[in-house]
Amino acid sequence: MRLIAANWKMNKTVSETEDYIKKFLKLVGKLEDREVLLCPPFTSLYVAGKLLKDTPVKLGAQNCFYEKSGAFTGEVSLPMLKELGCSYVIVGHSERRRIFCESDEVINKKLVACLEEGIRPILCVGERIEDREAGMTFKVVETQIRLALSGIEKYTDSVDIAYEPVWAIGTGVPATPEDAVEVHRFIKEVLKDLNPGSEGRTRVLYGGSVKPENASEFMKHEEIEGLLVGGASLDPESFAKIVNSF
Numbered sequence: 001m002r003l004i005a006a007n008w009k010m011n012k013t014v015s016e017t018e019d020y021i022k023k024f025l026k027l028v029g030k031l032e033d034r035e036v037l038l039c040p041p042f043t044s045l046y047v048a049g050k051l052l053k054d055t056p057v058k059l060g061a062q063n064c065f066y067e068k069s070g071a072f073t074g075e076v077s078l079p080m081l082k083e084l085g086c087s088y089v090i091v092g093h094s095e096r097r098r099i100f101c102e103s104d105e106v107i108n109k110k111l112v113a114c115l116e117e118g119i120r121p122i123l124c125v126g127e128r129i130e131d132r133e134a135g136m137t138f139k140v141v142e143t144q145i146r147l148a149l150s151g152i153e154k155y156t157d158s159v160d161i162a163y164e165p166v167w168a169i170g171t172g173v174p175a176t177p178e179d180a181v182e183v184h185r186f187i188k189e190v191l192k193d194l195n196p197g198s199e200g201r202t203r204v205l206y207g208g209s210v211k212p213e214n215a216s217e218f219m220k221h222e223e224i225e226g227l228l229v230g231g232a233s234l235d236p237e238s239f240a241k242i243v244n245s246f
């Protein structure tokens, strides 16, 4: 089933979250043939979990720490997220890599912890504009995937991957669906190489300036198995349009 995920980033207070979810649930139907996921900030997860309980809309976090508990000031663990009803966590978003200096090694530890805890990670990968211009897109994406999945190659079926070219995030300039498809096919090849016997349950999502106006252009392609939406997910009507657009 295809996955349409909302990454709210650092937006929305608890009361704004409540308003959003009440509106959003009225705008989407039973969602039998697609999976829909909301990833609010940590502070909104508790209320979001209560409102989404017994609905078809899933709850996820935007980040996690890899230890279960302890002296890690400011961090949030996977058991904490699980108790709030999170079934997904976004790991290695380019904003975390760039602004918070998250290394491939840390991302790998987070993925290992997610698998141990039974929370499905959405691993984000993607090249910068300099990489693309230098013809390094495939190399960068492959390196990010191999390092992130190092030691857990056998469990690729328990992970989803979001291809998010850094230059397309928040810029209003998405990749063309054709460019995205090319990278998605490449990611599938890398996954096959990493885990030859797998059933191929890893979905490859596209993210970067997805809007109601272009969502169906991406979803026309079978290689694009979902979307990770930032800015256009902040308004419940806009995100519902994306969810209902294919």
Ligand code: PGA
Residues within 6 Å of the ligand: 007, 164, 168, 169, 170, 171, 172, 207, 208, 209, 210, 228, 229, 230, 231, 232
């Ligand atoms: P955007 O963000 O839709 O605002 O480009 C996507 C993301 O960062 O996941």
